[in-house]
Amino acid sequence: MDLFLHLWVMIFIYTIFAMSLNLEMGYTGLFNFGHVAFFGIGAYVSALLTLHQVPFEFALVAALLAAGLLGFLLSIPSLRLRGDTFGIATLGFGEIIRMVFQNEVWLTKGPMGLPGIPKPVLFSYRFATLPQYLLLTLGFSVLTFLVLRIIIRSPLGRAFKAVREDEVAAVALGKNIFHFRIKSFVIGSVLAGLAGTLWGHYTTFISPGDFTLLETILVLLIVVLGGKGTELGPLVGAVVLIFFQESLRFLRLPAEWSRYLAPLQQMIFGSLLIFLMIYRPEGLLREKGAGR
Amino acid sequence: MTFLLQSIFNGLLAGCIYALFAMGLTLIYGVLNFVNFAHGELIMWGAYFLYLFMESPLGLPLPIALIPALCLTILLGLSMDRFAFKPLRQANRLTLLITALGLSFFLRNGAQLFWGAELRTYGFEIKRGWKIFNISITTNQIAIILTTLVCIAVVYLLLHRSRIGKSMRAVSDNLELARVAGINTRRTIRFAWIMSSSLACIGGILLALDTNLQPGMGMINLVKAFAAILLGGVGNIWGALLGGIVIGFAENLGVLIISTGYKDAIAFGIMVLLLLLKPPILYGSQD
Numbered sequence: 001m002d003l004f005l006h007l008w009v010m011i012f013i014y015t016i017f018a019m020s021l022n023l024e025m026g027y028t029g030l031f032n033f034g035h036v037a038f039f040g041i042g043a044y045v046s047a048l049l050t051l052h053q054v055p056f057e058f059a060l061v062a063a064l065l066a067a068g069l070l071g072f073l074l075s076i077p078s079l080r081l082r083g084d085t086f087g088i089a090t091l092g093f094g095e096i097i098r099m100v101f102q103n104e105v106w107l108t109k110g111p112m113g114l115p116g117i118p119k120p121v122l123f124s125y126r127f128a129t130l131p132q133y134l135l136l137t138l139g140f141s142v143l144t145f146l147v148l149r150i151i152i153r154s155p156l157g158r159a160f161k162a163v164r165e166d167e168v169a170a171v172a173l174g175k176n177i178f179h180f181r182i183k184s185f186v187i188g189s190v191l192a193g194l195a196g197t198l199w200g201h202y203t204t205f206i207s208p209g210d211f212t213l214l215e216t217i218l219v220l221l222i223v224v225l226g227g228k229g230t231e232l233g234p235l236v237g238a239v240v241l242i243f244f245q246e247s248l249r250f251l252r253l254p255a256e257w258s259r260y261l262a263p264l265q266q267m268i269f270g271s272l273l274i275f276l277m278i279y280r281p282e283g284l285l286r287e288k289g290a291g292r
Numbered sequence: 293m294t295f296l297l298q299s300i301f302n303g304l305l306a307g308c309i310y311a312l313f314a315m316g317l318t319l320i321y322g323v324l325n326f327v328n329f330a331h332g333e334l335i336m337w338g339a340y341f342l343y344l345f346m347e348s349p350l351g352l353p354l355p356i357a358l359i360p361a362l363c364l365t366i367l368l369g370l371s372m373d374r375f376a377f378k379p380l381r382q383a384n385r386l387t388l389l390i391t392a393l394g395l396s397f398f399l400r401n402g403a404q405l406f407w408g409a410e411l412r413t414y415g416f417e418i419k420r421g422w423k424i425f426n427i428s429i430t431t432n433q434i435a436i437i438l439t440t441l442v443c444i445a446v447v448y449l450l451l452h453r454s455r456i457g458k459s460m461r462a463v464s465d466n467l468e469l470a471r472v473a474g475i476n477t478r479r480t481i482r483f484a485w486i487m488s489s490s491l492a493c494i495g496g497i498l499l500a501l502d503t504n505l506q507p508g509m510g511m512i513n514l515v516k517a518f519a520a521i522l523l524g525g526v527g528n529i530w531g532a533l534l535g536g537i538v539i540g541f542a543e544n545l546g547v548l549i550i551s552t553g554y555k556d557a558i559a560f561g562i563m564v565l566l567l568l569l570k571p572p573i574l575y576g577s578q579d
Contacts, residue, residue, distance in 0.1 A: 031389055077567040084327040085522070087389050089567070091329075092515040092560040103553035213511065217397050224390060259408065263401040270401065273394025277387050278379045 005130040011242045012137035013199050016144050018222040018234035020191030026229035028184035029164030031087035034094030038067045038189040040211035042196030047117045056120040067193025068186050075185040101208040113207025120201045227283030294426040299544045307540025308440035312495030314520035314532035316488040322464030322527045323484040329392035332510030333399035338365040338493030339500040369489030404507040412505040436498045456483050519559040
């Protein structure tokens with residue numbers, strides 16, 4: 001039963017993470033390959049603050065602001081780039097943030113990581129047990145879903161899609177594409193920070209090794225598998241992939257296998273990404289009205 | 293002063309290696325018009341292939357082991373194109389990039405599956421270098437510089453003196469026009485992959501000679517190679533050469549000022565700086 005609840009907590013956290021990437025990649029066409037950086041910032045900021053006895057409410061707000069601010073700063077130089085150039089710039093950025101976690105030992109304890117992150121307390125209600133935490137993550141993912149739904153169906157969301165589909169036409173209609181890209185990127189970063197915060201307080205231990213390219217690939221795969229630019233795609237992708245990933249962990253395979261199992265699992269992720277792109281680039285759910 | 297000279301020398305050394313990476317990356321960019329995210333993995337696998345032939349049970353000496361290693365890397369590059377990128381020639385850019393990223397991840401973990409995540413070396417004894425102007429220079433380091441010079445000469449001759457090289461330049465200039473002029477674009481693309489993979493393999497081996505082997509070595513060098521091609525102008529092979537050397541210098545001189553933990557971040561810093569100054573080549577519209 002606990003395993004089941006754990007699975008759903010992870011699924012909801014990754015759904016939020018994937019929804020944030022879906023806004024950037026699926027709706028606005030920004031190839032963010034360093035999305036894990038914002039997840040990491042959210043986790044670290046909130047963990048550090050709560051470990052210093054700051055109430056969770058403030059820590060959460062600070063984490064979201066930090067992720068958003070970082071997203072804003074990064075977006076200024078890199079959003080001028082063409083798609084692939086932007087992709088590689090964000091990839092490098094993700095690595096740099098990890099280097100910061102690793103090297104600023106005075107703050108983050110470096111590779112040792114931060115243990116004992118307290119469970120969140122929201123309005124003097126403590127989310128300590130698994131069912132309670134499930135409720136918290138469910139609540140936040142529903143909230144994220146509704147916020148994104150409102151954004152996507154608003155004129156702002158339509159402008160995002162216009163930027164994705166045809167930059168020239170968007171410019172011709174008097175849209176400042178640069179502003180729309182920044183908005184999308186900042187909202188995406190804030191939501192990734194939210195997912196990271198929830199994740200950090202759930203596992204109660206974070207270290208730089210948790211925020212590698214693997215996380216980016218996993219969330220990218222969730223978005224692509226579920227269907228880019230669809231409202232429910234991130235949830236569908238998260239259910240399938242988190243189930244696959246976490247169930248392997250609970251199969252209780254012999255310890256000496258783990259040296260082979262981890263790379264093997266990641267090879268499966270990589271090849272799944274390639275196969276999807278070649279044979280079913282639209283994913284499981286197809287975006288309404290999408291060409292091709 | 294000695295320290296500074298040593299840093300400059302180390303910068304030249306690193307620059308040579310990065311130049312090889314960047315030239316390979318920009319060759320594919322020129323012909324196929326996309327950044328091959330899996331280029332770093334060609335670098336890494338090239339270095340590991342050599343390791344495979346130099347270790348027991350084979351235990352070949354380096355110059356002989358180099359030949360099968362080079363062949364296998366070329367094969368890897370060609371099959372990358374055949375199985376992942378060729379089906380997507382007409383696809384949009386995002387599809388291509390995600391494929392390349394997935395491929396890179398696949399290959400990196402493949403290496404980890406075979407060789408584990410630990411650091412490895414080719415097992416040469418560490419020899420004391422010669423002292424010239426108080427800086428120490430080892431035989432390996434001289435070999436690195438000489439190999440780079442040979443590679444550059446070969447690339448120059450191939451691109452400017454051979455028929456296939458000329459058609460490659462034509463294709464990267466304008467694919468449609470080249471096709472109309474009767475250039476066999478398929479053959480040209482294949483040739484570009486062969487050159488790119490060879491450069492990656494040799495560069496990877498040189499890097500591993502100078503430092504060590506590790507499955508993660510590909511990705512971080514991809515970012516550096518990319519910074520180098522941005523610096524030199526995307527698609528311009530001689531610019532990439534120059535950009536690589538500049539990145540090498542900047543890294544080794546930069547650590548005189550900032551902590552060595554951030555050495556790998558310097559290339560990224562240069563990249564951001566370039567983007568802020570926005571030279572016109574960088575921000576063409578999304579095609």
